[in-house]
Amino acid sequence: MTTLENNHRLLAAAQIVLRLAIGFLFAAHGWQKFSQFTIAGTTASFTEMGVPVANLVAPVVATLELVGGIALILGIATRIFGALLALDMFGAIVLVHAQGGVFVAEGGFELVLALGAGAAALALMGPGSWALDRLFVRRKGAQRDSVNA
Template identity: 85%
Template sequence: MTTLENNPRLLASAQLVLRLAIGFLFAAHGWQKFSQFTIEGTTASFTQMGVPAASLVAPVVATLELVGGVALILGLATRIVGVLLALDMVGAIAMVHAQSGVFVANGGFELVLALGAGAAALALMGPGSWALDRLFVGRKAARRGLINA
């Protein structure tokens, strides 16, 4: 039986699927904070939820989710963006969703946990072969003689 570890193309495909799905969802949530809720509305919502420094946090989170989601889709700065988005979701769970239980229908953390886990997985394993990161890292490594070009 072929496993991901033994099949680089299968692993790269799995990483691409994860990047596209998690990146799309983060970008959609960031876009929603800018366009549908507006930053003022997001700030008011964060304030109501007890998020500290909501007027600072709301635009930072909206930008991180929108730009970070697009970066994940492209496979650009994947590990850094993955860590930042995972931390964003840890904060969302701790400050807002944990007290509501698991299920999203009750305001729970199931979606936030899934997004955070996906972002953390990308931070840990990297973007895969089909990513802009690979172009930049691959060129640097080739110049240093670390990979065959």
Template identity: 60%
Template sequence: MTSVALLVLRVVLGLILVAHGWQKYFQFTLPGVTASFEQMGVPLAALVAPVVATLELAGGIALILGVVTRVAAGLLALDMLGALFMVHLPAGLFVDNGGYELVAILGAGAVALALAGPGAYSADQLIFGRKAAAKQLVNA
């Protein structure tokens, strides 16, 4: 059941992050996100905005598919850590006040996937699991 739990976590977390990345690209637009980041005091906002938007969109897709899961999840955890300390922490817990509850749970989910890996129902398992199994047979 652990692989089912990891699949659920990957898909739900991935969908939320894809939505946020999509929103940054197509609803707010990159110039709008850059301006927002500048207003929030994010350093190098013109560089950070497209990196964050791309990471959330592509990283979310990677989580859904379970491809390069540990890397994507680790980068997304750093993204959420940055959002926590640069923007949301001073506003308290609740998201309706600009607080950190959403970035905290997204970050925690990303850390869990970075540590646990994608589980059996993933592209990583299809690609790397077979290579690992074949390597074990050769070394036996």
């Protein structure tokens, strides 16, 4: 086994670990906004935090986090959901958490930054070889090859 092959396997393993961890946390936070806080409660909380158009933003963010988290876990549209979730976390830092400092105990941005960085990393590097995205890419490639044959 060459070093290059070993690095590819390590990268693929790192990508799936990152997808599973970041995806799980986003899905859990999205589910929490729907089930525990409810959309009405999330909207009220966002309003209190000063989030503009909270009645529109709350259900969009809850849906993005739930659906996007599941998509990351499965490796579906990973780059798209990674970018959207990174933007979601950037907005959370700017609008809510920056004034709280670093630590989450004081309302700070440490968790939001970690989630955003993980989502941005997935947007930049893609899902890895163990993802449903790869099945669709292979299938499209096989269909294209059979048409061109």
